[in-house]
Amino acid sequence: MAIALVTGASRGIGKATALQLAQEGYTVAVNYHHNIKAATDVINHIIEAGGRAFAVRADISDESQVLAMFDSIDREGEPLTALVNNAGILFEQSTIENLSAERINRVLATNVTGYFLCCREAVKRMSFKHNGKGGAIVNVSSAASRLGAPGEYVDYAASKGAVDSLTTGLALEVAAQGIRVNCVRPGLIYTDIHASGGEPGRVDRVKSALPMQRGGQPEEVAQAIVWLLSEKASYVTGSFLELAGGK
Numbered sequence: 001m002a003i004a005l006v007t008g009a010s011r012g013i014g015k016a017t018a019l020q021l022a023q024e025g026y027t028v029a030v031n032y033h034h035n036i037k038a039a040t041d042v043i044n045h046i047i048e049a050g051g052r053a054f055a056v057r058a059d060i061s062d063e064s065q066v067l068a069m070f071d072s073i074d075r076e077g078e079p080l081t082a083l084v085n086n087a088g089i090l091f092e093q094s095t096i097e098n099l100s101a102e103r104i105n106r107v108l109a110t111n112v113t114g115y116f117l118c119c120r121e122a123v124k125r126m127s128f129k130h131n132g133k134g135g136a137i138v139n140v141s142s143a144a145s146r147l148g149a150p151g152e153y154v155d156y157a158a159s160k161g162a163v164d165s166l167t168t169g170l171a172l173e174v175a176a177q178g179i180r181v182n183c184v185r186p187g188l189i190y191t192d193i194h195a196s197g198g199e200p201g202r203v204d205r206v207k208s209a210l211p212m213q214r215g216g217q218p219e220e221v222a223q224a225i226v227w228l229l230s231e232k233a234s235y236v237t238g239s240f241l242e243l244a245g246g247k
């Protein structure tokens with residue numbers, strides 16, 4: 001038995017991933033930030049289906065909370081062999097003229113620093129160098145890292161560009177230590193992340209510009225993440241999987 005940590009697992013892509021990883025036999029550490037009820041619902045869902053899961057609260061942008069989260073995972077007594085860096089934030093649409101330093105810093109703190117901190121703590125536990133059993137990490141980036149988000153969320157797009165570079169560099173650094181590091185780049189996925197930003201009709205406008213003419217479901221991203229973490233992807237590291245309807 002082994003633990004998979006999924007950050008931001010109380011809803012959206014993280015929730016779908018947690019549910020599928022439990023079906024694969026992982027004990028799932030369900031990270032949440034504020035909403036313990038939603039996290040508990042995910043855990044109950046997993047347990048009712050015969051799986052194993054527990055909740056770990058942490059704001060991933062806060063180092064002390066990340067350290068406490070990994071300590072509580074250690075206390076479960078099973079090795080951590082999978083990390084899904086999924087928790088992320090996206091603010092409302094804004095041109096660069098209106099981007100405040102506070103907003104830029106918050107986006108980078110969660111979408112970049114948070115990913116770094118969780119990678120660092122996971123590597124300490126997975127690496128052969130530290131007597132770990134090896135493992136796999138999947139970073140959830142975005143198609144925005146390739147396409148930009150002009151006039152909309154250039155801060156968010158840039159933060160995901162950093163996630164891409166983290167993936168490439170870390171995959172090389174830890175390949176010989178038994179850890180694979182890969183990345184998924186979702187496009188438009190129907191989750192609550194779109195509730196806070198965007199002009200009315202934005203989601204429909206983006207959707208109609210997609211070759212597949214539809215957005216994706218969180219479960220479609222989750223199944224790619226599960227595959228990248230699995231032994232079926234045993235020779236895959238430093239790779240990027242586009243989940244963006246052909247864009």
Ligand code: NAD
Pocket residue numbers: 007008009010011012013014031032033034058059060061086087088089090110114140141142143185186187188189190191192193194
């Ligand atoms: P979501 O808003 O439904 O879920 C994000 C989760 O992250 C939430 O549970 C939230 O509480 C959590 N979170 C945010 N800040 C946190 C923090 N500081 N500490 C801990 N948890 C925190 O959104 P989603 O669409 O499921 O997004 C998941 C990931 O997918 C994000 O990284 C997002 O950037 C990425 N993504 C989403 C889309 C999309 O269209 N939905 C497209 C590309 C990439």
